[in-house]
Amino acid sequence: MNIPPDLARTHGPVALVTGASSGIGAAFAEELAALGFDLAVAARRGDRLAALGARLAAAHGTQVTPITVDLARIEAPRELLAATSALDIGLVVSNAGFGLKGPHAANDAAAMTDMLMVNCHVPLQLAHGFIPRLRARRAAGRGAGFIMTASVEGLIGCPYSAAYSASKAHVIALGEALWGELSPEGIDVLTLCPGATESEAAAKQGVDPALLTHQLPARDVVRATLAHLGEGPGFIGSDHYRALFEAMLARPRREALRAMAAAMKPGV
Numbered sequence: 001m002n003i004p005p006d007l008a009r010t011h012g013p014v015a016l017v018t019g020a021s022s023g024i025g026a027a028f029a030e031e032l033a034a035l036g037f038d039l040a041v042a043a044r045r046g047d048r049l050a051a052l053g054a055r056l057a058a059a060h061g062t063q064v065t066p067i068t069v070d071l072a073r074i075e076a077p078r079e080l081l082a083a084t085s086a087l088d089i090g091l092v093v094s095n096a097g098f099g100l101k102g103p104h105a106a107n108d109a110a111a112m113t114d115m116l117m118v119n120c121h122v123p124l125q126l127a128h129g130f131i132p133r134l135r136a137r138r139a140a141g142r143g144a145g146f147i148m149t150a151s152v153e154g155l156i157g158c159p160y161s162a163a164y165s166a167s168k169a170h171v172i173a174l175g176e177a178l179w180g181e182l183s184p185e186g187i188d189v190l191t192l193c194p195g196a197t198e199s200e201a202a203a204k205q206g207v208d209p210a211l212l213t214h215q216l217p218a219r220d221v222v223r224a225t226l227a228h229l230g231e232g233p234g235f236i237g238s239d240h241y242r243a244l245f246e247a248m249l250a251r252p253r254r255e256a257l258r259a260m261a262a263a264m265k266p267g268v
């Protein structure tokens with residue numbers, strides 16, 4: 001399956017990408033710029049966003065609007081909607097997120113609250129704010145879509161990643177429900193469940209990236225996702241992890257959870 005060559009014409013001129021300062025979000029920004037989109041990019045590390053903008057302007061003539069914002073703050077989605085109100089955005093990539101690994105009781109309570117804000121509150125409120133804007137585009141015969149980055153860990157409760165796994169189950173449910181509401185109107189909704197993907201995420205969670213097997217480059221995951229934009233509601237961005245989780249979900253639930261617990265237990 002290929003990326004529609006006219007995606008920037010149908011869903012542009014501007015795409016919003018949250019979490020574009022590294023990893024999968026940066027890869028979305030790079031690919032969308034190469035396809036001809038202008039961009040609004042959001043994250044906390046404004047220096048990274050500025051460097052990305054300079055690089056994409058030089059490579060593709062992309063106009064990049066950087067939005068330096070801490071998405072863990074409750075007002076952040078409203079600020080993001082206000083900061084993009086003058087931009088003609090047809091594709092919203094709600095990708096920012098982070099995880100916490102380890103026994104649930106050992107996780108920092110405040111960090112878990114921040115994670116719920118970034119992983120759950122932001123996509124929910126961004127979708128709420130952008131639906132009228134995307135509907136207006138459809139009424140004018142133009143393309144419109146959401147991509148939401150969830151995780152394969154949202155497909156089943158993952159022991160030793162309980163809060164993150166629950167946050168990504170929220171994204172999957174949100175994306176599926178919105179696909180049910182919006183796809184009849186011609187608004188694309190695709191929830192991406194990446195498997196292990198090269199990014200800063202593993203190191204930030206104290207996981208040695210070298211120990212991760214079957215990791216894909218973020219660019220490959222992003223290209224496959226864009227090719228599946230019209231094929232919602234969900235997309236698992238890795239053949240290996242698709243087969244693994246399909247087999248896991250076919251097992252009796254208790255058996256699957258015991259196997260997951262054994263595999264995910266710290267120090268194993």
Ligand SMILES: NC(=O)c1ccc[n+]([C@@H]2O[C@H](COP(=O)([O-])OP(=O)(O)OC[C@H]3O[C@@H](n4cnc5c(N)ncnc54)[C@H](OP(=O)(O)O)[C@@H]3O)[C@@H](O)[C@H]2O)c1
Nearest residue numbers: 019021023024043044045071096097151196197199200201
């Ligand atoms: N890599 C994987 O194997 C994998 C697997 C499944 C799902 N995912 C999901 O993929 C998405 C992207 O993660 P990644 O793997 O690319 O990791 P990453 O390299 O760590 O990127 C995470 C992005 O989210 C942004 N972000 C995090 N907290 C934020 C906050 N409070 N405010 C604003 N932005 C924030 C970061 O920007 P700043 O730090 O500059 O703010 C960064 O741009 C996440 O939703 C993650 O859960 C990744």
